[in-house]
Amino acid sequence: MDIEGKYFKDFLARGEKQKNHRSEKTAEKQHSKGKLTAWERIELLFDEGTFEEIDKFVTSASVDFGKADKILGDGVITGHGKISGRLAFVFSQDFTIMGGSLGSVHAAKIAKIQDMALKTGAPLIGLIDSGGARIQEGVQSLAGYSGIFFRNVKSSGVIPQISVIMGPAAGGAVYSPALTDFVFMTDKTSYMFVTGPNVVKEVLNEDVSFEELGGASIHGKKSGVSHFVYDDEENTIKGVRRLLSYIPSNNMEHPPFIDTFDVEGRFEEKLRDVVPDDPNKPYDVKDVIRLIVDNGRYMEVSEGFAQNIFIGFARLAGKTIGIIANQPKVLAGTLDINASMKAARFIRFCDAYNIPLLVLEDVPGFLPGINQEHGGLIKHGAKLLYAFCEAVVPRVTVILRKSYGGAYCVMNSKNIGGDFNFAWPTAEIAVMGPEGAVAILYKKELDEAEDKAKLKKDLAQKYRNEIANPYVAEDKGYIDEVIDPAVTRTKLISAFQALENKHVYVPDRRHGNIPL
Amino acid sequence: MILKIKNKDKKSDNKYIALGLDKKKYEFLFKADNTVAVNKKKSDIRIEEDDDGFTYVVWESRRVPVELVEKNQNRYEVLVNGISYKFSIESPISYKRKKFLDKTQIQSKTESIIAPMPGKIIDVLVEPNTHVSQGEAILILEAMKMQNEILSTVTGKIKSINIRKDDNVMKDDVLIEIEK
């Protein structure tokens, strides 16, 4: 082809048109709000020079929104690129074009990318910065949203879907992120709500700011909608890259292996001292995790929400594991509604994407109380139980300390399909805590005793020594082995290696009926 | 096949900004020739460790022991000689954003008292619409078996109390809101 000829000249001219919009002047608009532009975000997300844009030149379907010159791309950039060398698809809404509002063409572009990601088995990342449905286009935009939701659900459990909220997401738009696997938010510049502050004011006459109604910290700590909250967009996108380094591209692959150069047989004497001698004294379970996993590095999910349970990804001998750990530091590590839901969803994600599960257990039971019971603790606790029972990936439990009653069963016990159950010598396994058990078993003796408190304490100690210890369970085979805390890492690595080829027969069904 | 993840170009200069809680900024420029500039001045600054497990920063004939207390994302707490300093580590872009947000954030009229640690509310010492002064104890939170007085950070009027006696709270929960 003649590069001086008409064909090529037309081609080049088209390219220029697009560059007009992505100028520094437009960027300045976004920067002045403390935000990056749609294309800057994409640059940060992908490995250098790997991004390929598609549908650059499509234009809006709406005819009457007042401007003669239609802007190319209709407010969203779509395409694919490599993240740490792996294929990923992306759509990035451009707030500088009609506030990133979603019109039919905009929606069609997203749908096209969603279909492509599903076809090729690659993760889909949505960088969301949009005012919502494009009012001018009416039902067409609503139809567009619906199409996106439908595809979100179709892809669920097949390819990882990540939503990154970097501006407003209001009304129906919030449901696409809600349907995806992980939601990232940037503090102070991103909001999510179904009805905005204006409507709240109108209907309920309550004054509430954007930040208070649906800011990143609300969703990160109170509602649990957002799994990751970062201070700024750069770190948010770094977080997305980091998350992807733990998870596979689709449900057929194993998670990516990274050589962490950490010693497999690392002997950790410090683990012997993490759990305090006093069974009622709290400690930070993250200290245990740091000492077990490769290089002490993990990526916690939903850090601010339901802090009484820890969930997150880490590596053992280079391979990803998903960790579920009771946090004795918060509410003594009891399970409540939020903790059950948080952990259940995480377990199902790991199960869908071949990520083995490690459970670190120190749980005195479910949280008692009227609020919890009336709030449906039975139903929500059952979710956690269901998720564990259903999971077919390798599942290993280490009982660090308390493991009482129903919570013992729920937390990946041997009889709900846990593959290996280990216990530390500090473990206490029983139907209930020593104090409670003694009060029932020795009611008569206690009533008659002179020094009630002392007798109770003595009996509780006896109960601890004779019944609530890990050796009873080990003798009966409910615990595979009581281990020295210092060798936990070694034991876990060999356990997961043994389970690498685990396969469980699942009866044919459309899907189970998880108690929602 | 082994692929290398995107890497910062080692040959170019990399600039980082450590931003203190008091908004004081410390700029570290790591030059391509392996030299470091502290606040735009070329300096000899480095980290050393001794056999006892103490870590030191050495700078301009001073050698001080440092200890990492906590880190989360880009937020750090570092202990030097018993005083802890908090920083957020910023790139030039994120620093610009932060400065911008600080300027435009509307000065909130209400101050939220948040739980510094997870625990149980032992006692609420104030009632709505009462006046409190800075440093006054407004509630008692039991954590790690110890009772901690939570003090008011501002002088003002109690706007709302979000908790009750005997409630369990998580870290960072908003306990009480005070109108300045």
Add this chain to the structure above:
Amino acid sequence: MEKKIIKKLLIANRGEIAIRIIETAKKLGIETYVIKTAKEPSALYLKHADVICDFTQNTNELPEFLDVELIIKTAKEHKVDAIHPGYGFLAENPYFAQCCDDEGIIFIGPSADAIYKMGNKTIAKQLAIKHKVPLLEGSSGNVPSPKEALKIAEKIGYPVIIKAASGGGGRGMRIVEDASQVEKMFHLASNEAAKAFDDSSVFIEKYVRNPRHIEFQILGDKHGNIIHLGERECSIQRKHQKLIEESPSVALSEELRKIMGEQAINIAKSVKYCSVGTVEFLLDDDMNFYFMEMNTRIQVEHPVTETITGIDLIEQQIKMAQGDKLSIKQEDVQLNGWAIEYRINAEDVQANFSPFLGTIQHISFPKGKNVRVDTGVEDGSVITPYYDSMVAKLIVSGETREKAIANSLVAINKVKIKGVKTTIPFCKAVIENKDFQLGNLNTSFIDKKMDGIFNEDPDEKLMAAFFATMDYIKDEQMDEAAYVDFEKGRNITPWLIKRRIK
């Protein structure tokens, strides 16, 4: 008077004071017994003692060091001659002293009677009045009602302070500025007293603004001889907790020292005091002094007196207890140089001195002839919520106060502690404070004379920033430079692939 030589000594205490007592006991050839608790099963003091009494299986609700019956029982089992209570716990419990006496065990301290009388502030005041020791004006005895309180307050003039009769440590105290506050403060003080000490009775006295806290070390034997070993100034306090103490005090002239010392001895004599003890006074700007209370035990801050007098107070305490005659005369007591004690507590000064729990990973102290360190911890020791948060006492001396302060700065900079936050930054800020250096002290020093309770060093902050940045970069590099081996990830065996895709 009968005399019994002490050969075996049970120490009913823990931490640095247990070690301090063991040190002297060893010097005197006494065998030492200590108590091991489940709360601190590997504490340092256990390693110094000759015999360990194991209380770890104890299931009593009562804390071990407060369990009179158990301690007496143990003492009898081991046939010890004497019990040293240290400070705190049972040190000022007359019942315990009496029990020891009844069982024929020597209680190292004064008589139960002296403890009781000095422990009850109302009786102590009456004794002071009787012996013409100057006292703050106030109610004679407990005040039953706010109405009564108002009457007394009007008489002595505001401000007044309402105090719990069996109080201490700053609890159950309220300052009243004017008549309108009397009723409210009365209830607050008595409620707090009821909660803290099971005794809601309170009394009222004149409140002295910004006084100095001056206390006299007393030493008496069972033969009626009582001397004083000079004063200590403990004006650097926070919420009535002493933080820095020194001896002597800049405020006292030789003349005033003599007068106050005599009055202190008078108080001690009123209860036939026969051990080491401390008489506390308030000293106002016009050099008027008022008797506050007498502490009938060895004090935390006793090392400063030891340093400048050269007298081993624990040795004296043991000797007096076994009935020895006092061998030191008042005129022999010389105050040489200056000593300052800094309490290094595991507390977070940046969070209003809240206790800082954790494990001490590393700890090291300076050595030298001007430095003395009394500590009960070592590498690996745990700061528990069960006991006080003291890590160590750093006692620094010099020929003059200026030199002692100069030495202090050098010494405190050499204290290295990793793992817990301590009050060292506070001590440093005090040492660097102009008013402290000039000796302008009073009990509101921290509130009125200090700009902040710790000083930030801009250079140190920069270095901290650098450290944080380097750690961040290290993390970033780990994230970005890691090699992803996809082949290994994709390596699914035929066994698995066949079963996964049916």
